[in-house]
Amino acid sequence: xxxxxxxxxxxxxxxxxxxxxxxxxxxxxxxxxxxxxxxxxxxxxxxxxxxxxxxxxxxxxxxxxxxxxxxxxxxxxxxxxxxxxxxxxxxxxxxxxxxxxxxxxxxxxxxxxxxxxxxxxxxxxxxxxxxxxxxxxxxxxxxxxxxxxxxxxxxxxxxxxxxxxxxxxxxxxxxxxxxxxxxxxxxxxxxxxxxxxxxxx
Ligand code: SAH
Numbered sequence: 355x356x357x358x359x360x361x362x363x364x365x366x367x368x369x370x371x372x373x374x375x376x377x378x379x380x381x382x383x384x385x386x387x388x389x390x391x392x393x394x395x396x397x398x399x400x401x402x403x404x405x406x407x408x409x410x411x412x413x414x415x416x417x418x419x420x421x422x423x424x425x426x427x428x429x430x431x432x433x434x435x436x437x438x439x440x441x442x443x444x445x446x447x448x449x450x451x452x453x454x455x456x457x458x459x460x461x462x463x464x465x466x467x468x469x470x471x472x473x474x475x476x477x478x479x480x481x482x483x484x485x486x487x488x489x490x491x492x493x494x495x496x497x498x499x500x501x502x503x504x505x506x507x508x509x510x511x512x513x514x515x516x517x518x519x520x521x522x523x524x525x526x527x528x529x530x531x532x533x534x535x536x537x538x539x540x541x542x543x544x545x546x547x548x549x550x551x552x553x554x555x
Contacts, residue, residue, distance in 0.1 A: 360395040360411060368415045372423075376445035377415055382408070384470050385438040404456050406552055408436040409498055413549060415442075420520045420533050420546070421494040423447045430489070430512065431475075432482030432521075433498035433554065437463030440475045443496060450475040451489050453482030455555060483554055485512040497521035499554035500529050506554075510534055510541060522551045 355363075361378050368374055383394035385408055390400050399407035417439075423429065427447035431440045434452030440463070444450045452475055454460035460479035467475050478486065482497070483506045491514030500522040513519055519534040523545075531546040 355395045355397065357395045360397055363397060364412060364415050367412060368419055370419045372446055373415050373418045373442075376418065376442045377411060379445055380438065380441045381470065382411070382438060385436040385441070385466055402436045402459065404459055406435050406456065406459065408438050409551075414439050416547075417496055417498075417520050417531070418442055418446060420531070421446075421496060421518050423494055427493035428489070430482075430486055430492045430495045430509075431498070432485075432495065432509070433552075434463050434477055434482075435459055435498060437467045437475070437477065439496065439498055440477070441467060441470060441472050444472050444475045447494070448474065451486050451492075452477040453480055453486055455479070455481060484508045487512065490514075491517065493517050495519040495521075497554065498551060500524050500549075500551040501554045505532060505534055505543070510536075513541075522549050524553075 383391040386400050397411050399410045402408050423446040429447045429450045431450050431452040434440050434454040440450050440452045457479040460477050464477040485508040490512035502524050513536040517536045522529050523532045531549050533544045535542045
């Protein structure tokens with residue numbers, strides 16, 4: 355698929371113009387190996403090494419839309435992988451803190467983001483299921499790996515007032531996107547559409 359075809363197909367499913375512009379602005383081929391560059395605009399996950407995949411553009415767009423980001427937002431990205439999803443998020447907010455379990459992927463993501471001219475993403479290597487207490491609270495938290503049975507407590511705790519968290523959760527064998535919002539009187543959780551991600555480890 356060509357880049358324009360992918361963007362046209364996304365615009366049929368995603369209505370948020372800022373999200374569409376962010377996807378249009380990020381060169382996905384930079385985030386995959388040169389061998390896969392020709393497939394960079396397929397609307398599919400692609401292998402990035404270590405048994406992991408770069409997220410599918412439609413899913414990245416949908417999750418960004420669900421996060422309802424503002425330009426001043428501080429965002430946590432859990433499961434940064436190639437850095438692609440973080441790059442899209444970075445165009446919709448003030449700063450992204452990325453956490454990736456695999457140190458090699460984390461290092462490569464940081465390099466790729468710099469090469470893409472993106473300077474408002476900081477990538478850490480570690481267990482993102484614990485969040486990143488030293489930079490909390492966050493206005494938005496994006497999780498790109500599936501949590502088992504429930505939303506990790508640490509992530510909900512690190513959501514600021516009015517904050518949104520979008521995370522795939524496996525509930526009884528079926529993975530769904532879950533959105534959590536911290537409102538004045540507590541957390542509101544919505545179970546949304548089915549999705550498929552690699553497991554949160
Ligand atoms: N958002 C990425 C997709 C990454 S796939 C992109 O756009 O390329 C999911 C990633 O989550 C993998 O890289 C995996 O190593 C990472 N991961 C799994 N469990 C994790 C955890 N507990 N903490 C941080 N990263 C984790």
